[in-house]
Amino acid sequence: MAEDTIIAYRLIMSIAFEIKSQDGAARAGVLKTARGDIETPCVTLNYTKALEDWGFGPSDVTDAKDVILLRNAFWLKRRGAKDIREGIGWPGITMADSGGFQMVSLGQHLRQNFNGVGFNLDGKSTFISPHEVVEWGRGAGVDLIMPLDNTVYTMDKNWWKFIRSAIITAVWHQRSRGIADEKLYYIVQGGLNKLARLISLWDARRQLNNGISAVAIGGLAWDEPRPALYRMVEFCVKRLPEDKPRHMLGICKPVDVLECIRRGMDTFDGIAATREGRHGRVWVKGGKYFDIRKTEFENDERVLDETCKCPTCSSGISRARLRAGFKQRDREAIRQLMAHNWHHNYSLVKDARAAILVGHLDIYITEYLSIL
Ligand SMILES: [Zn+2]
Structure with missing residues (x-):
């Protein structure tokens, strides 16, 4: 055709x-x-x-x-x-x-x-x-x-x-x-x-x-x-x-x-992923989150989530820099936090799809939820 x-x-x-x-x-x-x-x-x-x-x-x-x-x-x-x-x-x-x-x-x-x-x-x-x-x-x-x-x-x-x-x-x-x-x-x-x-x-x-x-x-x-x-x-x-x-x-x-x-x-x-990112709540595995505003992240050089492949974590930007940017309402930092949360869900469902294809969805969900 x-x-x-x-x-x-x-x-x-x-x-x-x-x-x-x-x-x-x-x-x-x-x-x-x-x-x-x-x-x-x-x-x-x-x-x-x-x-x-x-x-x-x-x-x-x-x-x-x-x-x-x-x-x-x-x-x-x-x-x-x-x-x-x-x-x-x-x-x-x-x-x-x-x-x-x-x-x-x-x-x-x-x-x-x-x-x-x-x-x-x-x-x-x-x-x-x-x-x-x-x-x-x-x-x-x-x-x-x-x-x-x-x-x-x-x-x-x-x-x-x-x-x-x-x-x-x-x-x-x-x-x-x-x-x-x-x-x-x-x-x-x-x-x-x-x-x-x-x-x-x-x-x-x-x-x-x-x-x-x-x-x-x-x-x-x-x-x-x-x-x-x-x-x-x-x-x-x-x-x-x-x-x-x-x-x-x-x-x-x-x-x-x-x-x-x-x-x-x-x-x-x-809208929860991007809304919560905009408010400094960072999504991580296990259905959990942390608040980037906390002082404990002031000198934290790690990325938001070491297992995450989102544009924010892939760029290597640290929690400390994102925290500082968030506090100044820096546009890029806010976007990076929103992007990370949204990507968390994006890869979550991609992994769920892969698990369905091999008949392991229940195992995948149990493992995801048990991550501390
Ligand atoms: Zn990320």
């Missing part, structure tokens, strides 16, 4: 997923998009305003072509961006989320109905419809599009809110159809409420049998106990088709990522 024919074919192809190996419920796979393929499990780089402000870019990750960049459609659209790569020139695959998390943060100012969501922002009344979220994603060249979804704080005591969120998410998804179905996910909602999840999962299966190629689990990772979160992931995964890629919204802490990989999730996003 001629190269331009292949490119034209890829531009209209749907998201696809190939499972290379399974280890229990865990999968090592390949996520295929119009722009290219990516090995799973993998973590996205959530390109928030903070990363933009600190000048974080493709050179701060090991191989940007091998990383999914995630940006928030609502904020980009609001500032008039026409391309998801605007201001960063990302060479790899991109994903856009529509901001369910931000909606919960906006709290009581929200007005939600089947047509979309309205709220007051900076003194102005704003309204987002499910249709326009996908329209923007298609126009902005996004490869993987999360539709508008309705999420509820997991620890809310009102069970009806979870049922309502599953129903509204289903209606919004229906209203997101017909624009870029080949790139569109279904987001399963319902918090820790099993009835709400069953409603959402029923609708997810219906859409996944009817032209939608990928699914995400949302509405978790607030303040719920971790065992409850993991049980709900298991509950959902058991009711989803094997052959579709599964994205976990808002999960990126190492132990959570490993526990969700073990339960059959493929891709992950979250």
Whole structure:
């Protein structure tokens, strides 16, 4: 096939997923998009305003072509961006989320109905419809599009809110159809409420049998106990088709990522790695961390983590220099701390993939968690 024919074919192809190996419920796979393929499990780089402000870019990750960049459609659209790569020139695959998390943060100012969501922002009344979220994603060249979804704080005591969120998410998804179905996910909602999840999962299966190629689990990772979160992931995964890629919204802490990989999730996003790096919390093996601000690192000539191959540790820069840079809010030092944490997760999932391929995921997780 001629190269331009292949490119034209890829531009209209749907998201696809190939499972290379399974280890229990865990999968090592390949996520295929119009722009290219990516090995799973993998973590996205959530390109928030903070990363933009600190000048974080493709050179701060090991191989940007091998990383999914995630940006928030609502904020980009609001500032008039026409391309998801605007201001960063990302060479790899991109994903856009529509901001369910931000909606919960906006709290009581929200007005939600089947047509979309309205709220007051900076003194102005704003309204987002499910249709326009996908329209923007298609126009902005996004490869993987999360539709508008309705999420509820997991620890809310009102069970009806979870049922309502599953129903509204289903209606919004229906209203997101017909624009870029080949790139569109279904987001399963319902918090820790099993009835709400069953409603959402029923609708997810219906859409996944009817032209939608990928699914995400949302509405978790607030303040719920971790065992409850993991049980709900298991509950959902058991009711989803094997052959579709599964994205976990808002999960990126190492132990959570490993526990969700073990339960059959493929891709992950979250802001904790870079946010904590920006605040001086350095991630190390075992799901542990240390605080670079402590005086004990004042003369510490070691790199952050001797086993880490991130751009920061590879450059040989010492903890002492990073500590001094952090204290002066030096841009490069802050970027280097963010890059290290993000890379910690990047190599964590790469190693998890290698372990799945040889059927040793449980051993890998046990070893990772036992490192002191
Ligand atoms: Zn590092």
